[in-house]
Amino acid sequence: MRVLVTGAGGQLGTALRRVSGERRVGNDRSGGDEWLFTDVVEAAGTTVGLNITDREAVKEFFEWWRPDVVVNCAAFTDVDRAETEREAAFRVNRDAPRFLAEAAVRLGAALIHISTDFVFDGNGRNADGGFIERSRPYAEDDTPAPLNVYGESKLAGEKAVMESGVRGVVVRTSWLYSPWGKNFVKAIMRVAAERDEIRVVGDQSGCPTSAMSLAEAIAELATAAAVVLPTPAQLYHFCDAGVVSRADFADEIIRQAGIECRVVPVTSAEYPSAAKRPMFSALDTSKITRDFGIAPRPWREPLAECLKELKNGR
Numbered sequence: 001m002r003v004l005v006t007g008a009g010g011q012l013g014t015a016l017r018r019v020s021g022e023r024r025v026g027n028d029r030s031g032g033d034e035w036l037f038t039d040v041v042e043a044a045g046t047t048v049g050l051n052i053t054d055r056e057a058v059k060e061f062f063e064w065w066r067p068d069v070v071v072n073c074a075a076f077t078d079v080d081r082a083e084t085e086r087e088a089a090f091r092v093n094r095d096a097p098r099f100l101a102e103a104a105v106r107l108g109a110a111l112i113h114i115s116t117d118f119v120f121d122g123n124g125r126n127a128d129g130g131f132i133e134r135s136r137p138y139a140e141d142d143t144p145a146p147l148n149v150y151g152e153s154k155l156a157g158e159k160a161v162m163e164s165g166v167r168g169v170v171v172r173t174s175w176l177y178s179p180w181g182k183n184f185v186k187a188i189m190r191v192a193a194e195r196d197e198i199r200v201v202g203d204q205s206g207c208p209t210s211a212m213s214l215a216e217a218i219a220e221l222a223t224a225a226a227v228v229l230p231t232p233a234q235l236y237h238f239c240d241a242g243v244v245s246r247a248d249f250a251d252e253i254i255r256q257a258g259i260e261c262r263v264v265p266v267t268s269a270e271y272p273s274a275a276k277r278p279m280f281s282a283l284d285t286s287k288i289t290r291d292f293g294i295a296p297r298p299w300r301e302p303l304a305e306c307l308k309e310l311k312n313g314r
């Protein structure tokens with residue numbers, strides 16, 4: 001099986017590189033699978049250059065390397081910046097997945113595309129259609145209603161993939177963190193180390209997810225892709241198990257890291273940001289467990305593993 005990874009320099013791509021056991025480019029045959037890692041910026045010896053917004057480049061690349069499975073980890077992920085860079089966000093999050101799907105269809109390859117909990121608005125509805133506070137995790141057939149440009153562009157990407165007729169899956173995940181790149185865990189560690197008290201939003205709840213957990217799930221899907229992935233692509237949710245507020249997540253990060261710092265929960269209104277975020281975006285993962293036997297771990301365990309790596313300076 002030949003697995004092509006895009007956006008390999010990001011959090012998930014890096015985790016997937018680790019999980020696949022691949023450190024060299026394109027010549028590992030352990031377990032019979034060959035993985036190739038690409039990103040918009042080439043890194044000599046480890047990552048091949050592939051800008052997925054370049055339709056012709058994608059087509060030529062696919063015809064050259066002929067992947068069996070493509071894992072799209074590339075995305076425009078800066079939620080606040082997307083508000084002012086709408087076109088760029090849609091190019092990467094909507095158009096590029098369409099180019100990948102088209103090229104995959106041509107070759108008969110499968111596509112594993114990643115999406116987000118931010119396709120949801122966090123509102124519950126009562127029997128009359130009025131708004132109520134939501135507390136039930138979102139299932140794949142719940143209606144999306146993004147609150148921000150990032151969510152809109154990711155939703156458009158999901159649709160582009162599923163309407164292409166490609167074989168594969170669209171995996172929505174949430175609150176991704178890792179020892180690499182920019183994320184909530186690293187930001188909290190940094191500020192908590194400098195202050196006695198930090199203010200963290202307490203009225204947004206979701207499922208923190210380790211990029212390593214998601215990479216394990218994706219590697220399982222990728223290596224089984226030839227046999228089991230559906231046509232056309234279907235939606236699945238994957239996140240680590242457990243629902244928590246951002247403030248409680250911060251509290252646990254600080255507790256596990258052994259840092260002396262108090263978390264003061266504040267409201268979203270007291271902590272304004274360019275993009276509006278859902279108050280509740282937990283994902284129900286029972287479908288991926290039922291169909292693929294992939295069972296998420298309680299979120300505190302992978303968090304401990306991430307913090308251990310950060311402590312060891314990796």
Ligand SMILES: NC(=O)c1ccc[n+]([C@@H]2O[C@H](COP(=O)([O-])OP(=O)(O)OC[C@H]3O[C@@H](n4cnc5c(N)ncnc54)[C@H](OP(=O)(O)O)[C@@H]3O)[C@@H](O)[C@H]2O)c1
Binds near residue numbers: 051
């Ligand atoms: N981060 C989260 O909290 C979160 C939550 C839910 C869902 N997700 C989804 O999970 C997936 C992985 O997220 P992540 O946190 O690993 O993202 P990330 O760390 O931001 O990595 C994305 C990678 O894609 C690359 N990229 C951007 N434009 C590209 C292009 N035109 N061609 C090729 N590569 C390009 C980026 O390169 P540059 O850095 O050079 O731009 C970066 O290396 C994404 O689909 C994201 O939407 C993330």
